[in-house]
Amino acid sequence: MTSSTKILNEMWIAGYTVSKIAEIYGVKEATMRKRIQVHRENNPAMWPRRHKGKKNKLYYRDYQCRKCELKFAVDLDFKDQEDICCPVCWESVGS
Structure with missing residues (x-):
């Protein structure tokens, strides 16, 4: 995993929204969604599904x-x- 992918994964696990991650990386939200989708397909164990909700997010x-x-x-x-x-x-x- 490259350092960029590792940072992206850490933001994903921390609960950053896709739009916030896209803003940090300076890309469109659709581009970031696709990038995350590809990572999740290749390594689903490292890219868990997230539930929308209040403070208690389940991972x-x-x-x-x-x-x-x-x-x-x-x-x-x-x-x-x-x-x-x-x-x-x-x-x-x-x-």
Whole structure:
């Protein structure tokens, strides 16, 4: 990840609006939306979806289970993200 992309990612994670990021970079908002879209397609784990809302924004990352390929989301506060499996497979491993 280049330093420019890293800074862009940090602003994205911090909750800057796309229009504010575009203003900082000196580009049109549509250009910045496309740039972020490309980054999210290439590396969705580093570019989580954001929810519009009040002060309590929820941040999560999308994952795909390594065993059954089910797609699910995990909160960014979840620490151990090395070997993620979905809740269904997790329950079957525990029993």
